[in-house]
Each structure stands twice: as structure tokens, then as C-alpha cells.
Amino acid sequence: MITKRLLKYFSLSSLLLLFISSCSPHHEQSTFANAGPVAQAQSELFYLMFWIAGIIFVLVQGALIFALLNFRRKEYPIPGSDFKLPDIPPKQVHGNTKLEILWTIIPALILVAIAVPTVQTIYSTYEPPENSDPLEIVAMGHQWWWEFRYPDEGIVTANELRVPTNRPVKVTLQSQDVIHSFWIPQVAGKKDTVPGNTNQMWFQVDKPGNYSGQCGEFCGIAHARMRFRVIAEEEADFNVWLNAMKTPPKTVASEGYGLFLAHCSMCHSIDSYSDGSYEREITVQDERWADWYDNQEESARVSAPNLTHLGIRTMLAAGEKDMTRENLIAWIKNPSDIKQGTRMQSVANVYKAGAANLKEHEVEAIADYLLSQIPDGWGSAAASTESLEEAEAMVWNTPEEHGEYLFGNQGCSGCHSLNEDEVIVGPSMYGLIDRSASNTEGLSAEEYVYQSITYPNEYIVDGYAANVMPQIFINLGEEELNALISYLKTIK
DSSP states (O other), rough: HHHHHHHHHHHHHHHHHHHHHHTTTSSSOOOSOOOOOHHHHHHHHHHHHHHHHHHHHHHHHHHHHHHHHHHHOOOOTTTSSSOOOOOOOOOOOOOOOOHHHHHHHHHHHHHHHHHHHHHHHHHHHTTOOOOOOOOOEEEEEETTTEEEEETTTTEEEESSEEETTSOOEEEEEEESOOEEHHHHHHEEEEEHHHHHHHEEEOOOOSOOEEEEEEESSSSSGGGGGGGEEEEEEOOHHHHHHHHHHOBBOOOBBBHHHHHHHHHTTTTTTOOOOOOTHHHHHHHHHHHHHHHHOOOOOTOOOOOOOOOTTTGGOOTTTTTTTTTOOHHHHHHHHHHGGGGGHHEEEEEEGTTSOOOOOSSSHHHHHHHHHHHTTOOOOOOOOOSOBBBEEEEEEOSSSSSHHHHHHHHHHGGGGOOOSSTOOOOOOOOOTTTTHHHHHTTSOOOOOHHHHHHHHGGGSSSTTSSSSOOOTTTTTGGGHHHHHHHHHHHTTTTO
């Protein structure tokens, strides 16, 4: 009996402790820690409603208890008998005009006391203050990650939203697939992102730091793992980041680069620092989504996070893990071990058997390449890569031999077969030069292939989609491009 009683008290104490701890302002997703004016306004509205509701509760329950104690039914015993006389029933009345008017006016006044500040707060948190020079952001919800666009700066990134402190941030909310809800508990309340509809809100962060964000609307199997992070910095530090995002990484040549192009580049962009990359990324993401949506069983690509300068990010898989080499390797090997439901595993050819069909050193090479994607001058990469100088020191006996190396190193082999009847993603390279002789008037076969490599969207083969081939091979040197063409001429 004593054990059961102790267990009962322990359970009640645990529930009470859990309830109290949930109100702590020190938790990273606590709504009681106000990090900006929007959060402060919403918090003040909450406290107003809480105290009004609390006072009403005390008055109503107090009146109820008073009535129960003072007007409960009584019985009077008859002396010398076992019988009792019931209390005389109170006088029955019907209606009281004054009382009815009173309890109609009082709730109406309470409603007004709540409605007026509520409407004021709704309007004040919809648009940033006038002449405040807000930072414009587009937050796009995807299953199950967040895409952040900076239209004025021409920057696209994913899952980490960098903002300056003490400056309003105007957020345009959109969704590509289902309803999500954009929520930064310490900074601002929830606002839905709805497919085909655009919402907006604004917030401001007063102190530098990291603030946890979360999708607040159930959106599928990985909803609880659809997190993001707001990184608030001083204006000067934020400007450094803006400039860094438009700066190419230190040039490296590595095995991981080619493997990334072959297996990952259909869905992930890596070069959104170049001119025109912002508009191109938006177009490509829409096309990736349309390809997958129209043919979910056979599509070779789907919209996915932009990985430009991944090496400076702090978290992986929309907040599931910290960005470390070990975690990135585990993620590439088998995403489902970390986060169930990712389309990365259901779409990419390299995952058709479940785990990545790559050797251990190939997975490590891709991870090292991605971690080396750091703006030149930001800091030294933590990954081991073969330097461009070392690659240039390699000696080739013939241009064809050099081109064969480039065909694998630059990822061409991941999408283009060398066999006549095999199609991986793009057209087979078998007999390419012979087929290209009459493709475009005024261009020789070699010139046509050269232009197709450097400007792939200008020469789309019938039956194949645009914006699938990465538009980065224009950065190859003239010698490399000619070597690649020399090798392709031998495939027949």
C-alpha cells in the first residue's frame, strides 16, 4: 500500500515537474524567451489573454464553490423520530432582465479587450515598420527541408538562414509540395506555407546567436525532422557572409568532384556563386520538381537542397546531425539511417539497391569534396583533396588519354554511357561525332560538341530535358575541352 502511494506521489510530482520545465525560457524552442520585437509583441498578447482567462476562471470557480457550500441541500431531523424534514425549496423564478443584460455586456467588453490588441498585433507583425529597410527573404518549404532565397542579393541556400541583428527581415512564405508551417519559437510565431499561395511575415533578432526553427505543421513521415537554424550576426559579419556566398571556392581537382557530378549534380547545385546562378537555380528547382511530380517512378531527379559552400554550414540533413566528416559520410552511405523518407534515396540511381552503390573510398571522396566547398579566403578546408597544381603536373601521352581521364574525373561517365544502346541519364556517347556532323547548321561536329559541353541548355537533344547537365564545364580550360572532344571522337 505504501509503495503504491509513493508511486502515485512520484508520478504526480514528475508530471508537475515536466509541466513546470516546459515553461522554461532557456530551452532552444521555448516561446518564453523573446529574442525580438515580434516575439515580444506576441508574448505580451499571450500574457494579456492568460491573465484575463485566469481572472475569469477564479471568479467563476469561486462563485461556484460559494454556491455549493452555502446553498447545498439541508435536512432537519424530527426529534424522537428517524425521519428528517427536507429543506424548503427556494422560490422558483424565471428570467431577470438586469442580470441577463449584465452577463451579456461583461463578456462583450472582455471580448473587445482581447480583440483590439489581437487585431493590432496581427497587423503589426504582418508588415515590417515603414522606412526600416528590411532584408527580403523567400522561405520555401519542401518535404522535408527548407530553401532560403535572398532575391536582392542573388543567393540561394538551404536549412540555415543567416540574418543581421537589429534589422527587420521580411519573409515571403511559399511551399513547393504540401502545407508546412514556418516557426522560430524564440523569434516569431508560426505562419503556414501553402502550395499555390503566398503568405508573409516579418521578424527581427536583437542579439547575435543561433535560434532553432521547426516546421509546425504535419507534412509527412519526416515532419519532426524538418528543422532549420537562424544564425543572427552583427551587420558587418553578415555582410562578410554575403560576399563570401558570391565568392567561388578555392579551385581543387579531386576524385570527389567527378563522383559528385556523376551521382549528385542532377538534384544538387554546387555553383550558385556565379553570375545568373540565382535565376538559374529557381528555374532548375522548378523543373526538377516537375520531372519528379510527373513521373515519380522513373524520374532521375527531384528538387533538393543547394549545396553551394556546404563546408561553412553547421548542420546536416535539416538539423538531424552536426556537420562533421563522419556524419556526412554516414549520410551519403545511407540517408535512411539518419532520416527516414528522404527522396534522395528513392530517386538517385546510386541508391537503387538501398544503400549507396559506392565504395568506401568513393563515399569519403564525395564527403571531402563537399566539405572543401568553402569560399576562397573564408578558411582552410578540413578535407584532404588533390590540389589543382598536382593535377596539372600529371603528364598525358595523348589528348585522348587526357580526355578519358576527364570523362571520369568530371563526372561525365555518371550520366553518359559509352555503349550504343545504353542510356543512363543523358544520351550515349557512342558515335557522338558522327551523329553531330549535321546537328546544327554552320557548326562542325567538333564545334557542336564543344558548344554542347560549355552551353548545354543551348543544344538539347530531342527527348531529353533541359537543366539536367551541370552548367559548370565552361570553367574547363581550352586544353581540357579539346582533350575531352578528342576522346569522344574515339567512341565509335
